[in-house]
Amino acid sequence: xxxxxxxxxxxxxxxxxAGGILLMFAAVLAMILANSPLDGYYxxxxxxxxxxxxxxxxxxxxxxxxxxxxxxxxFFFLVGLELKRELIEGELSDKRNxxxxxxxAVGGMLVxxxxxxxxxxxxxxxxxxxxxxxATDIAFALGVLSLLGSRVxxxxxxxxxxxxxxxxIGAIIIIAAFYTSKISMTALVVFTCCIxxxxxxxxxxxxxxxxxxxxxxxxxxxxxxxxxxxxxxxVVLAMFIPIRSKSNPDYSPLKSLEHDLHSVVAFFVLxxxxxxxxxxxxxxxxxxxxxxxxxxxxxxxxxxxxQVGIFVLCGLAIKLGMSRMPPGMNWSSLYGTAALCGxxxxxxxxxxxxxxxxxxxxxxxxxxxxxxxxSLASGIVGYLILKFTLPKTx
Numbered sequence: 001x002x003x004x005x006x007x008x009x010x011x012x013x014x015x016x017x018a019g020g021i022l023l024m025f026a027a028v029l030a031m032i033l034a035n036s037p038l039d040g041y042y043x044x045x046x047x048x049x050x051x052x053x054x055x056x057x058x059x060x061x062x063x064x065x066x067x068x069x070x071x072x073x074x075f076f077f078l079v080g081l082e083l084k085r086e087l088i089e090g091e092l093s094d095k096r097n098x099x100x101x102x103x104x105a106v107g108g109m110l111v112x113x114x115x116x117x118x119x120x121x122x123x124x125x126x127x128x129x130x131x132x133x134x135a136t137d138i139a140f141a142l143g144v145l146s147l148l149g150s151r152v153x154x155x156x157x158x159x160x161x162x163x164x165x166x167x168x169i170g171a172i173i174i175i176a177a178f179y180t181s182k183i184s185m186t187a188l189v190v191f192t193c194c195i196x197x198x199x200x201x202x203x204x205x206x207x208x209x210x211x212x213x214x215x216x217x218x219x220x221x222x223x224x225x226x227x228x229x230x231x232x233x234x235v236v237l238a239m240f241i242p243i244r245s246k247s248n249p250d251y252s253p254l255k256s257l258e259h260d261l262h263s264v265v266a267f268f269v270l271x272x273x274x275x276x277x278x279x280x281x282x283x284x285x286x287x288x289x290x291x292x293x294x295x296x297x298x299x300x301x302x303x304x305x306x307q308v309g310i311f312v313l314c315g316l317a318i319k320l321g322m323s324r325m326p327p328g329m330n331w332s333s334l335y336g337t338a339a340l341c342g343x344x345x346x347x348x349x350x351x352x353x354x355x356x357x358x359x360x361x362x363x364x365x366x367x368x369x370x371x372x373x374x375s376l377a378s379g380i381v382g383y384l385i386l387k388f389t390l391p392k393t394x
Contacts, residue, residue, distance in 0.1 A: 019145015019266030026271035034279035080238025105166035111309030119297035133301025135347030138164035153328030186228035262266035298370025306342035336385030342378025
């Protein structure tokens with residue numbers, strides 16, 4: 001058997017779990033660096049000033065914010081492409097497949113937010129992080145699920161992915177509605193003017209991806225300057241990418257872009273984001289920091305709120321006849337899948353950075369600690385439940 005490095009890397013990249021594994025590795029590496037003598041260099045790297053200037057137009061940010069505002073816009077663009085495809089011709093095109101994951105997503109956002117608010121209701125600054133435990137990291141969750149191999153029925157993967165899509169929609173709405181800074185109307189007008197241009201291109205069946213991406217770049221810059229979070233430009237752009245080609249029935253501009261971006265996001269964007277945001281320094285950590293209401297609220301929201309919210313609301317939907325249990329799933333596997341949804345790593349870190357970046361109180365350690373603890377507990381419990389309840393072979 002060929003065990004050359006090139007062959008090993010090629011086979012690794014073909015694994016369904018490869019993106020999740022790389023994401024875990026990047027997060028662990030960040031924590032190691034943050035707690036080593038190299039901590040100062042890690043901080044200097046993230047604080048490196050990066051500036052782009054064209055005439056009077058200037059974008060000057062530290063590297064960390066370029067990653068969070070720029071690279072994550074690519075991630076949300078991919079999310080938008082996947083959402084549009086699923087709604088038009090995927091699992092979500094059948095209304096019968098929408099109800100259960102949609103209801104589960106509502107429960108999985110509402111209950112964690114309420115639990116966090118319960119622990120932090122008397123602290124106005126800490127309360128800004130109420131949405132941190134409301135998100136699910138689909139890459140991590142699918143990575144853990146893939147450890148069970150062929151025992152996992154396709155219905156669980158479809159349910160988990162569909163629920164994560166609705167979860168992402170909720171996160172997008174939350175970011176747009178609650179995590180915006182002061183609004184610049186001029187920049188917002190530029191962004192708004194791009195939308196009819198995209199609509200005309202779509203209507204005229206323009207299939208050149210470079211044209212759409214050029215306008216998308218203008219939208220991203222204007223959104224960045226507007227005060228509304230720039231990552232939302234990616235979602236809006238995705239809605240106008242044609243899913244079918246008029247000139248070639250076998251070609252889909254949307255699917256082509258989705259295919260091209262999937263590896264970029266899985267093997268570069270998300271690992272880089274995790275590396276930049278997961279560096280928690282435990283140096284000098286005291287018990288009162290661990291027991292602070294922010295990490296407790298985040299961890300409890302992810303670990304308890306996610307599984308309770310998803311399982312209870314999905315159970316009600318099934319019992320009331322609003323939906324049915326997906327074939328191949330039972331109550332045990334539904335609960336195990338709900339527990340896995342408590343892995344909120346990437347999206348929780350992202351929302352946490354938005355929640356506390358404009359406050360004078362440094363709560364980044366607190367929210368990151370809660371995210372790590374809650375996600376780790378959810379991943380272990382969800383894996384063990386499914387390991388012992390799924391049939392031995394599929």
